[in-house]
Amino acid sequence: MDNSNKTDISLLVTSDIHGYIYPTNYSDHDDRNFGLAKLSTLIKQKRQKDNLLLLDNGDLIQGSPLTFYHAKYQSTTANPLIKVANELGYLASVFGNHEFNYGQEYLQNVINQSEFPWLSANIVNQNDGKPAFGKPYIIHKVKNISIAILGITTHYIPNWEDPKHIKGLVFQDALESTKGWVKHIHENEQPDVVVVSYHGGFERDIQSGEPTEELTGENQGYQICMEVEGIDVLVTGHQHRALANKINGVTIVQPSNNGQLLGQVDIEVEKRKNECVKRINCSLIEIDDSVKVDKQVVDLVKEYEEATQVWLDKPIGKINGDMTISNPFSIRLQDNPLIEFINKIQMDIANVDISNTSLFNNTSPGFKSNVTMRDIVSNYIYPNTLKVIRISGSDIKQALEQSASYFIINADGQIDVNSAFINPKPQHYNYDMWEGIEYELKITNPIGERVTKLNYQGEPIDYNQDYHVVMNNYRAGGGGNFKMYQGKPVVQDIPTDMTELIANYILNRKTIEATCNHNWKVVR
Template sequence: MKKLTILHTSDIHGNVYPLNYGNNEVAYLGLGKIATIIAQERMIDEQLILIDNGDVIQGTPLTYHYVQFLKDRPNPMVKILNYLSYDAAVIGNHEFNYGIDVLNKAVSESSFPWLSANTVHEDSDKPFFGKPYIIKEINSVKVAILGVTTHYIPNWESEENIVGLKFKDCLQETKNWVAYIKEYEKPDVLIVSYHGGFERDLETGEPTENLTGENQGYAMCQEIEGIDILLTGHQHRSLTGNVNGVEIVQPSHSGQAIGKVCLTLNNENQIIDKTSSLLIVDDVEADKEVLTLTSEYETQTQAWLDTPIGMIEGDMLITDPFLIRTEDNPLIEFINKVQMEIAGVDISNTALFNNASPGFRPNVTMRDIVSNYIYPNTLKVLQLSGQDIMDALEQNASYFILNEEGQLDVNPAFLLPKTQHYNYDMWEGIDYILDIRKPVGERVTTLNYHGAPIDRNGTYHVIMNNYRAGGGGDYTMFKDKPVVKDIPMDMTELIANYIMKRKTIKATVNHNWKVIWK
């Protein structure tokens, strides 16, 4: 009998230290803790395979500060992955957020290959990052590892960050490469590491989201013969199990857990048993050597986060994120005002990205800004019709349901399989009411612009982040609409500059929108 262990991280999103950057309180996450588990597992099996499944170089103030101020130095996340002797990493969609130059530099500094069989040169169809798959031989067992990346990236990413690239359909490319590997490599074990998730319930096969192609993991398990293990991510779910004979795992996000798959093979290298599990970091002490590797980056990041920016006169704190999404409030109104002034337009939308957003304290620092605006978004002004705006608000209104008690609640579709609070927008420059007592698609009962009903055939210029402008979050009414203005500067920098220029910001609210349900 032979044993083979595969460890799998995904969606680390720049988390190294076990802390919450918003308040520097302890958090049970990060590569520091993951590193301790990896070391423990290597004591059991020195020859284990270690793979990162994508979205590792972006996501925290540490990685943002690095890109803004220290990018001539080695990438801090790559330094750690090199130290931990990763065998391979897969390109995730957020790898592109800081631009192709930052990504290429990270790849060049890596002592392991980055895989993405379906991310290709636009003019040649050759894999952009070189290797679509690698072969490892462990204890006379031949293992193939194929990497693929969700092909939905052009719907979210700024065009300048993916110039010259084409993202081919994951399902079809995985079929093609699995067939190729089986014929020409004849591996004993075939692993697909897919930066994407599952579009259907793993037990019933019922769709759990709109079948856009963003996630195709279920179809891979059902339609592709020869996959032994499917490592997944992107959805930030905690999953283990077996789908149609394929062992699957997805290890949450931010370094809260690491996925583990154990194979047992007979002497003819045939798999006779497969099990998957998640190793949780909660009670694990962070590896001090790993923390030391990036300690200088972290020290500079913390100093930058405490840099004073300005003052807030009034209340921009968040005590109830659910309530924030039901009526106009000073924080969201402020962000929309920043966007409108920068773009020179009078209609804007933005979101409260997650429920951990604390709002702005009276003495604003960079820590406040990055704690509330957590994504490296840029801005675009789109030319929309009044009907487009109406359709977007109806999509917005689907965020809510009335529960069994008749109380307002969040639609489970925005919570499962992945939390999507960032896909509910709040608007400035228009007056509107969402009535959740009405059926989905008929909930916008008031929609006015400059005091009169909006002209559904009229033309309006609207500022929004680049993710939404590409149709992200099922806002298909925005996709491929004319771009009037592109503002490539990161939104956190725009907010900081806005506050620093004015020194003091008054918290205001004009009550231009509300949600009603009773």
């Protein structure tokens, strides 16, 4: 290349930061190699090079105790994540699905405080069909090079989110929106480089093209690479994967979650008389022990962090008995005090006698004898609310079969976790355990035929009868391929966060007895 006509551009990418600034694990105070305070050190080092752009791909403002505490108790103050993002000089951010978890008023405050635009071309107003939050894309000039950055958000959000939080919004198909907007950008802007920043992931194996999940439309990254012409770079997220590769000539990058990795896309552009020659490479930079914390970022949010830590250490009550977790897999094989406790809380609050819940991930510690808010947010990591929906006995059977697909029989003849619930993204939260019914799952039976016992109040459940069941709002909307729940009547909507409900339940009773009635089990 003739260096006189060549422009080098570095695009740094973050995604799924989920409210992590300090490199601290909130459940045990241990330091971790993640968070914006460490990323900032790396970003500022790289800013010494010319032509560096910084882009966030969504799920920035939700996901840690820091963000939960701010949303619930400090929402009238400046948002700590936005204070840091402004300091880092982001060029733009894309809306992720979790941006909507605290409602549109909270989100609008975030947008107003941001010194950078928020992008999403496919989230539109219900009344006029125009992009709901302003800019669908931006055009950024680097010397004589024009870069278009288009924001796209997974359109599957209505399947999870509280309807009140997305009232008046329409989530258009991500793939079709990308096609239309990329065409529009090429025709009207004639950019030299097109970057699509998509808060969504890949529905197929990036090498073989084989489906890796049920093709619901939640993730369409592979289709976008294969079907949309004129994209140079596809930034992805949502699945929390570490990816830096190419699909069909499109450079793809996905930098994991919580600020563990920094994505870097290096773009060389040479403008010739009749063409624009581009060389694009991508990489992932790991945040390790050698990367120190940026004190300036730490100081920016010190008061927020200290208030959160005080709140986390607030005593709530006591547990008599054992609700700790030593083996998360065993928790999912037979009834246990922790899951029974969460289900009992849900049934008590909703005043119904059937409930389901999950052990969300394999790092949940359970409850020790002395319970604090830290213990609660360490176990219940999502800002879920509760819904009671009316479903039939047949729906309950189908839901249990869906949960039973979590298991397989491995080569040693033992019960194991189905790889579909681990790769490409761990989805342990999509296996439910129930209270109020008695059931048995036999894993040597074929998938779809594993429920060998299903009773309600001591008698076989009536498949034609309707039952009121309480569950979290994500599941009640059909999230996790529980399609049997979609469109079912909502009998009761309980809008308070489950962490608050758990805390209040323990505070009111002061001492909780760990009980286990062994109403279900998984057998070989």
